[in-house]
Amino acid sequence: MPLALYGHPFSSYTQKALIALYENDLPFEFRCIDADHPEHAQEWLRRWPMAKFPMLLDGTRAILETSIIIEYLQLTHPGPVRLLPADPMAALDVRFLDRFFDLHVMSPVQSAVSAVLTGDPDQREYFHARAREVLERSYAWLEAHLSEGSQWAAGAPFSLADCAAGPGLFYADWTHPISPAFPRVRAYRARLLGRPSFARAVEEARPYRHLFPLGAPDRD
Template sequence: MAGIKVYGVPFSTATMRALVALYEKGLDFELIPVDLTTGAHKQEPHISRNPFGLVPAFEDGDVKLFESRAITQYLAEEYNDKGNQLFCPGDKVVKATTRQWMEVEGQHFEPTAMKLTFERVFKPMLGMTTDPAAVEELEGKLGKVLDVYEKRLGESEYLGCGCFTLADLHHLPVAHYLMGTDSKKVFQAHPKVSAWLAKIFAREAWAKVLALQKPPQ
């Protein structure tokens, strides 16, 4: 049995975020499904792993975590000598800049993009009706965020610095879902953002995460 355990589902954006970091680090782990359809995430034993009743939950020996971005940072730092580096090597300013753009993802990109993903992706999956007015408003807000990204990516190959880091990785799940909808036009209106997405979507670790969503042959 793998020492590292992830409790979640491969369709969950937060679970996907943790999984891609594990694959980037080349670490062995066990993905333990949590049945969201029966509410298992709101019951014991999962509620003891994640007190908010969400996925994922993470265990690495005595280390127990439940927020995906905390999990990715733990993996980047604890397994710094494994796999791909998820913080650019450099001085404190480089690291601080990377952390700054990690905050941008969590504070500016994710809130709007996740609401848009709910309208575009999850509402149809749940048999609910997408609200066109909400979509239009959210696309406008996301476009303004991506205006900032477009400027940044004209200055740096990746968001945090000149190489792929957690600042980029954290965007993968939600951006992936939105690029499968008509809202992809918001990204496509930003050429440098589109080129950046193409690079991060092409990473081997991300392909492995998407492969987990395919039913067994």
């Protein structure tokens, strides 16, 4: 039975899992969770009542949480692109950066987006201001972390950390633009957009840009 990924193309965490699948050209079925496919939502919620996607289905086994999905794929469906280093200490560095992008880049974006969806203008302003503050600190830390000539978050090669960074920085820049004061971060985001696996995920999500509650900019 082929792999099946439940999620939505515009979801940052779905994109994170898609990058890993595309990197190694793994065959899978994408099961979109939307109003046009109620059967997908029913199966997803039956298996994962926490209602967070993506969910990877491998036969009868459901794998949850994007970082775990990517590690699972490396263990059970390895390909030529190894997204976690074999060396335990190097892998620890990659896992830390994965957590950094999820917790300190993507989470503030999601808080700002969720606040807009409440319809409360005070909530919208508070959480958007909070997101701008956190993202500015995250950009500053990342600028210092990225060494001169460093191609990817953990140096080289492309890793789990970059799977998290792509969608994270993509939507973060829409929420609080990365200023010219952070040239390495801006260049890193551009490299991520040029990576074929992430470029494909971005293109597949393009029809849904009108759904971005903060307003999608006319770029990227």
